[in-house]
Amino acid sequence: MKFIRIAPHSSLTELIECYWMMQSDDPIPRIEKIIPDGFTELIFNYGSVYKAKINGEWELQNPNLLAGQISNYFYLENTGQTGSFAIKLKPAALTQLFNLNMDQYLDKIVNLDALPVPQLTVLKEKTLPFKGEQHLKMVLDDYFMELNKSATKNPLATTLDLIFNSNGMASVTALTAVAGVGERQLERLFKKYIGLSPKYYSRIIRFNYIFQLIKSKKSNWTEIIYQSGYYDQSHFIRNFKAFTGEDPSSYFFEEKNMANFFLNK
Structure with a gap:
């Protein structure tokens, strides 16, 4: 391919x-x-x-x-x-x-x-x-x-910037503060414009960050777990399995497939 x-x-x-x-x-x-x-x-x-x-x-x-x-x-x-x-x-x-x-x-x-x-x-x-x-x-x-030229303004622009700049590790409190709205209003905006809650969307972006760290080849697994904001190894493995269905130790990060093409930016 x-x-x-x-x-x-x-x-x-x-x-x-x-x-x-x-x-x-x-x-x-x-x-x-x-x-x-x-x-x-x-x-x-x-x-x-x-x-x-x-x-x-x-x-x-x-x-x-x-x-x-x-x-x-x-x-x-x-x-x-x-x-x-x-x-x-x-x-x-x-x-x-x-x-x-x-x-x-x-x-x-x-x-x-x-x-x-x-x-x-x-x-x-x-x-x-x-x-x-x-x-x-x-x-x-x-x-x-x-x-x-006819696109509408994105009311979540600054909130999404914070999510990406923090690699998905910003708190919901920080997201609402940047958005200038309450948590319920932020949830409604995310539901309409994104389809996911701000918390779950942040989880996806944080998970994506793992692939960037692995691609850089500058960190070992212990450092990757810490840098990507997981509490401990078991928390990291649970999240990785939730998004991939696989254990991180058995995932083929270098394989040329669709998933790695999209995640290894």
Whole structure:
């Protein structure tokens, strides 16, 4: 599998985390695990579609998809050769751009073509059929820079900045202070714009930080547990298993798969 990450135009950094592509000529089915990373996505499959196992049953996916926040790991399996590209959006961007209530898309990957959002139909028409990496970046940059002109303000911008800058270790008290609202109001805003509570979203970002520490190869396990804000080894292992289904000592951090591509930024 070939993975490509593409940086968006510099004016889009508040809305877009990255564009990404994956390609493979191998039609043999392979099961991949997807792990929460705190971002939402618009996904387009110009190759074969995938099957997903999110709630215990395998379901054939549509070619064009909207993926909301995920709170737990799930599985994907290709049905043939892979050709996909996607827009990985910042946490609140789908609400800012398309006025979507993200609570409705928690732990869901839905058919993009069935959504009553005309701007998304335009996006599909502009990007398909796929014409190559450079053309894709140009089209996506132009599309989102134009759409950005009508994007609404993100009321969680400073709160999300604190979550990311603290690697998910800021307290709820600190988050409410930065947001300038009460805890209940902050919960309501997160439910609408993110789909998860501020506490749970922070857990995901803190978990993601583990991969950054391991990638740097500057810390041993004891230091990683401390630096990522876990009380002790058992607390660390419980959280790691909750998000991956695996013990950290048996997880293949260097393996070239979808999960590591998304988490090893």
